[in-house]
Amino acid sequence: MQKVAFSTAIMTLLLLITTVAPRAQTPISSGALHCIPLQEGNRTIGFRLREGERMLADVLFHAHGALYATRVQTRENQLLFSGFRTDGTWEIGDDAVVSVSFTQGNPYPQVAFRIPVKRFSAVVWEATHGKQPLHLFACSMPGAPIFHQRGWVIPTPVIDDHVMHGAFGTSSATIVSAWSPDWMYAPAIGAYPMPVVGLWKPDEGKYIAYEFFDARLTDHSERNLGSTYCWQSGQAKQFFCLTLPYGKPYNQLRYPQDGDLFASRFRIIYHSSLRYEDDPNRFINEYIWTTYRQRLTSAPTMNDLLWLPREYRLERFPTPALGRLLYRTQNDPFSLDGNLESYGVDWDSPIDFVYAQKNQQAIAGLHEDLAQLAKLAQRFTVNGEECVAWRKPLEGDWRPQFGKNVPTLHNVNNWLIALAFLDAYRNERNAEWLPILDGVVRWSKYTLYTRNCYPDVPAAMFAW
Known part of the structure; x- marks a missing residue:
């Protein structure tokens, strides 16, 4: 030394x-x-x-x-x-x-x-x-x-x-x-x-x-x-x-x-x-x-991103795409086959886009998925406050090599799922979704940390 x-x-x-x-x-x-x-x-x-x-x-x-x-x-x-x-x-x-x-x-x-x-x-x-x-x-x-x-x-x-x-x-x-x-x-x-x-x-x-x-x-x-x-x-x-x-x-x-x-x-x-x-x-x-x-060292006046190779530069904003919110895992090296999962939605407002386009097929699929997610939501009380969160995975477990008790409520997908409810509410004003949104906001206060940011390494250092 x-x-x-x-x-x-x-x-x-x-x-x-x-x-x-x-x-x-x-x-x-x-x-x-x-x-x-x-x-x-x-x-x-x-x-x-x-x-x-x-x-x-x-x-x-x-x-x-x-x-x-x-x-x-x-x-x-x-x-x-x-x-x-x-x-x-x-x-x-x-x-x-x-x-x-x-x-x-x-x-x-x-x-x-x-x-x-x-x-x-x-x-x-x-x-x-x-x-x-x-x-x-x-x-x-x-x-x-x-x-x-x-x-x-x-x-x-x-x-x-x-x-x-x-x-x-x-x-x-x-x-x-x-x-x-x-x-x-x-x-x-x-x-x-x-x-x-x-x-x-x-x-x-x-x-x-x-x-x-x-x-x-x-x-x-x-x-x-x-x-x-x-x-x-x-x-x-x-x-x-x-x-x-x-x-x-x-x-x-x-x-x-x-x-x-x-x-x-x-x-x-x-x-x-x-x-x-x-x-x-x-x-x-x-x-x-x-x-x-x-x-402390001062920050540059302007971020310089000119070093980025051309293929990594954004030429145009992509068209938002909304798929189904729920899926079953198959041949996944990390999750057991048949797990029920939901990623939620990205931050580029795909739900607002399908409503703006009046895409009734996508909206009908969204309604179906939100109804199932509402049933799968776990409701519990922390310090007298009613909270809502979704287990990751929604159903099933991780493969055995990742240890015990991997499924958790402390995962980032909670907010991506809640974002789907929020975006849908903004377009429909369905009052049935408000208690879910309120519960997720309350859980945000008590969650303290997230664990399963990456399913392949649930305790990895870069996953906190």
Whole structure:
């Protein structure tokens, strides 16, 4: 593993150790937000974030106590953890340090760390911890249905057991790790479009995450770190963390090498009222724009698409075509024969077109399909609100190699089917379709994620 160079922030942190006189160990605060060291006997195992009297989260140096500090000092608006020790399953350098700081102009605490791996043996590690990555900064949110990583909202087993425990084989199990069905994959944070990892619990409005934008926009020191989610590991449950290093490939277990140095920084961002109708990506993007706007690369004034080969250029708008909305699968390599499916309609308004053309044959077929889809719609209640959605597939199942529990209500075709009802309603004003449309709108609030965007790889990374 290539050594990570000291960043300016890390050098400043180390300078503070020797130049600023420490005070006794006390919590640090910024307004109503407090950061409190977590003690376990004579060990400091992490820190707690509290907003007023409400606990936000505990952040542990390691989920099982394989890393702890023996010294904690308070310096201005900074907690400094040092004198790090391990549980004996690996060796850490004497100059390891972690700081938590409040800085002017940003309400969220910054965590900076320098973790030198002196010696690591896979045999010794696995004898105690089994097959799992060396990880830092474990943060648990029990009951959180959404793992938010690199901009994707990924379901945890709280809401969808398929992704981690139902999918298997190279064709499907791409987000679950190869070392355990209770761990997700551990991609490189340096490759994230949005360098953020966290958990979201919308029924309580809770969201907490680590963001690495400052590192991304300066020294890129996050590049050797990974992040992941763990459903359960011993007594530790439902937490996200950083991995040292990232998986390579991303769902494969990889350990650090002797002498590796991991040094970077992130901010712990949180929201106390991010609910079903909200969006963590919108929250993050607004935060990015507010905090880092002056450091972001500007967009070009005009998109240049002249590089497109001629055959990919649109010469004229195609004539909208409306086929039947329902079909049976046959000789499909992914779905079982005889599945009943519906794609819905495209966004080029084919239904408006057939009404404008007074194509009575197509309109009659549409009526027949909508009547059947109305019967196939699943009606259910979430938080007292009546919702409507369609199972994918409508009838049948996937082929066995894709694992268990592939059929789902969390699929994009819900809205393409609903679009057919909406377009038909716009032309006919059939009041019988309104409860279906209202139900789909309500389901849009609670769906949180989609899974089966692509039937061939229902848990694939590009399908979220």
